[in-house]
Amino acid sequence: MNVRTQVLLWAAQRVSAAVLAVCVLVHLVTIIYAVRNGLSAAEILGRTRGNAAWAAFYVLFVAAVAVHAPIGLRSALAESFNWRGRGLDIAVLALAVALAVLGLRAVYAVFT
Amino acid sequence: MATLRVSVWRGQESGRFQEFEVPRQESQSVLDVVTHIQRALDPTLAYRFSCRVGMCGSCAMTVNGRARWTCRTHVDKVAVDGRLEIAPLSNLPVVKDLVTDMTLFFDKWARARGRFRGARTRRDDFERVPPDSAARRLADAAIECIGCGVCYSACDVVAWNPDYLGPAALNRAWTLVNDARDTDNRARLAAVAGDAGCHACHTHMSCSERCPKQLSPTASIAGLKRATALAALKGEF
Numbered sequence: 001m002n003v004r005t006q007v008l009l010w011a012a013q014r015v016s017a018a019v020l021a022v023c024v025l026v027h028l029v030t031i032i033y034a035v036r037n038g039l040s041a042a043e044i045l046g047r048t049r050g051n052a053a054w055a056a057f058y059v060l061f062v063a064a065v066a067v068h069a070p071i072g073l074r075s076a077l078a079e080s081f082n083w084r085g086r087g088l089d090i091a092v093l094a095l096a097v098a099l100a101v102l103g104l105r106a107v108y109a110v111f112t
Numbered sequence: 113m114a115t116l117r118v119s120v121w122r123g124q125e126s127g128r129f130q131e132f133e134v135p136r137q138e139s140q141s142v143l144d145v146v147t148h149i150q151r152a153l154d155p156t157l158a159y160r161f162s163c164r165v166g167m168c169g170s171c172a173m174t175v176n177g178r179a180r181w182t183c184r185t186h187v188d189k190v191a192v193d194g195r196l197e198i199a200p201l202s203n204l205p206v207v208k209d210l211v212t213d214m215t216l217f218f219d220k221w222a223r224a225r226g227r228f229r230g231a232r233t234r235r236d237d238f239e240r241v242p243p244d245s246a247a248r249r250l251a252d253a254a255i256e257c258i259g260c261g262v263c264y265s266a267c268d269v270v271a272w273n274p275d276y277l278g279p280a281a282l283n284r285a286w287t288l289v290n291d292a293r294d295t296d297n298r299a300r301l302a303a304v305a306g307d308a309g310c311h312a313c314h315t316h317m318s319c320s321e322r323c324p325k326q327l328s329p330t331a332s333i334a335g336l337k338r339a340t341a342l343a344a345l346k347g348e349f
Contacts, residue, residue, distance in 0.1 A: 001307075003309075003344075003349065004305075004344045004347075006307050006311060007305045007344035008344055008345075010337070010341065011341050011344070075312075078272075079272035
């Protein structure tokens with residue numbers, strides 16, 4: 001991986017961290033608010049089904065996670081296990097795709 | 113007379129601590145202790161020093177687990193129950209006893225393009241650099257490094273990533289990035305970016321905590337992160 005890409009990954013992780021700071025806060029406040037009268041699947045689906053605003057919020061959340069976590073894991077694996085190079089880059093890219101697919105699938109499931 | 117019990121590393125990468133008893137003296141520095149051992153107790157002890165007054169940066173060692181310059185470290189401040197443990201700097205190969213091989217440390221300064229490169233010749237007039245300009249102030253804040261290697265020894269990232277340039281080399285690069293006379297910044301920013309450069313820093317700040325000159329390589333590295341990210345976004349490397 002060339003140096004420019006490494007720097008852009010660093011920048012992407014910083015930007016995604018800023019997005020996550022807001023998303024995690026909104027998500028936690030929503031959880032606390034949502035369980036005030038008990039928690040049920042019907043209540044969650046009642047809030048999310050057909051609601052484009054919540055869908056857009058969680059698409060953004062999933063995208064930020066899919067960008068942030070693999071980049072951080074790439075550094076952690078390199079520093080902890082001395083795993084570097086193309087194999088590591090492909091592995092964390094696969095993780096990014098998996099996080100995005102699973103997350104977007106979940107968002108779609110509660111939207112429709 | 114009161115004595116200090118001193119454990120000193122003997123050998124190379126593999127070795128052991130050897131115990132010495134050293135007379136305690138007023139205003140005694142850790143370098144005084146090591147010098148006493150070599151001159152009075154065991155002349156085969158290898159250690160490195162030069163100026164003895166905190167200018168040359170050659171006497172850094174690990175004292176009771178922390179990298180320090182030994183000439184300006186008073187025994188009073190570091191001895192625990194009359195005991196000292198003195199070892200070579202971490203993150204560098206050991207040549208013998210307390211002497212480390214600094215080759216890689218200084219090679220990384222070269223890799224970070226830590227050499228000034230100007231455009232003027234001796235026939236040109238001096239460049240006028242206003243002392244209160246923003247760039248000059250940033251360079252001033254980082255310029256007093258004496259290359260002792262304490263920050264490099266204290267850095268976790270160097271231990272985890274042997275290719276990492278380290279705090280001292282990056283701090284040097286930052287002074288040149290802020291030098292209005294230097295003409296090599298484009299190549300320098302490319303040299304200090306990425307996984308082996310400033311972006312590997314986790315901002316643990318051990319370098320700033322341990323620097324005997326009270327510099328903040330962490331701040332210099334943060335500056336490099338911003339400058340290199342901007343250059344990468346502009347496609348300059």
